[in-house]
Amino acid sequence: MDIVWGFFRRSGMIVPMGEKANSAGNQLTEQDVINNCKLMMSKGKVEEEECIAFVKEICWASANAYDNQEYGDEPKDLTAVVERTMRIIEKVRN
Numbered sequence: 001m002d003i004v005w006g007f008f009r010r011s012g013m014i015v016p017m018g019e020k021a022n023s024a025g026n027q028l029t030e031q032d033v034i035n036n037c038k039l040m041m042s043k044g045k046v047e048e049e050e051c052i053a054f055v056k057e058i059c060w061a062s063a064n065a066y067d068n069q070e071y072g073d074e075p076k077d078l079t080a081v082v083e084r085t086m087r088i089i090e091k092v093r094n
Helices: 002-011 030-042 048-066 078-093
Strands: none
Touching: 030 048, 030 078, 048 078
16 A cells, blocks of 8 residues: 555545546546446455455545645544545445
């Protein structure tokens, strides 16, 4: 995740909570994460618990990078990270 976090910080591939990707399409969106999780679970046979941990880490790293924090710092809005994680996982399940 350190590599992913560094990538978020350097590339600007961060979509603030609840926003859509820019028109150039060069940001990682919730839909990208949802699609990748569905693929991991169906084709890669990844367990749901591992998928939840993956999504939580991505949301946490994205929040850290967006708020200009170090990777692993507790996000400024932990509730938003938890809500976003659960919203993504719910969409993965459906």
